[in-house]
Amino acid sequence: MSALIAAAQAPDYPAEIVGVLSNRAAAPGLAIAAGHGIATASLAQSKFPTRDMFEDTMTQVLESWEVDYVCLAGFMRILGEDFVDRWQGRMINIHPSLLPAYKGLHTHERALADGVSEHGCTVHFVTPGLDEGPSILQARVPVLPGDTPESLADRILVEEHRIYPEALRMLASGEVRA
Template identity: 75%
Template sequence: MRRKRVAILISGRGSNMSALIAAARAPHYPAEIVGVFSNRAAAQGLEIAAAEGIATRSLAQSAYESREAFDMAINEVLESWGAEIVCLAGFMRILSPAFIARWQGRMINVHPSLLPLYRGLDTHARALADKVAEHGCSVHFVTTGLDEGPVILQAKVPVLPDDTPETLAARVLVEEHRLYPEALRLLAAGEVSL
């Protein structure tokens, strides 16, 4: 079995990145993590990936004249790694339409809500404000609309009476770490497509 080559894009500590790296250690997992890119040189996840022997790279958007130019530079890094699939794991940037088109059907993201509910930021606080009974996470294909791509998998958690955004986020994160490796497995194995 030839494993698909996966690059992960992060901006911070990379807890979902770590979950993907751990899953890819299994001998029959259909994907291997070949590189981790960050738009922040100080991202803690870069150190974690490097300690796992995975190639890492960071570039600062401020060094580029436009978002498109920065995205082209990211694309060059991903191609240098031979990446076939891109996983966004807390990558806090809106990607340009040209970059999204380049990776259409091969780029996925994990989002902390039951999409289409609560696209964007502050999902846990918004869910609590709406007094919903359930919250959760989604893994979806990345398209040009923010958090609008087709959902691959979702996981639900109950919202408890004494929940805060932090306690709810912690329970959702446990599900993200379970869900994201499974969604990547499905994509890498050709069991799901856009």
């Protein structure tokens, strides 16, 4: 999220970050966004009787900000089909693996356990299936002898910060579509 905000500050960047929504009130990104004068909102899913009500409220917030695209960054909830369909082709996510490998959680641990020689990250369109949407960009990182999940994650994070703003630029400028 910080990388997207930084990229959007360039005068020639084709997207503006108009709001940051989190499902965790203590998410550091909310304070970062507020510090840049960006609207923020926090919605705890546990406060809603159903997932549909939670996602309907998220949609209301996003629509009140008049967003064109939704960029997920650390939003660790599986989104319902209605919500995903509402934003189809306009919602992207960054995932810490070279999809389709290692969908879901604990990607670095799983890659190391499998002994792969490279790992990485993927920006992809969000579809109803978990981490199944079409890829926009990937970045590869070699797995080094002695890597831990943490050391591998640190190197991949550098690439995430590079490719996520580039993928949003491609989407906002019309270079890529779902």
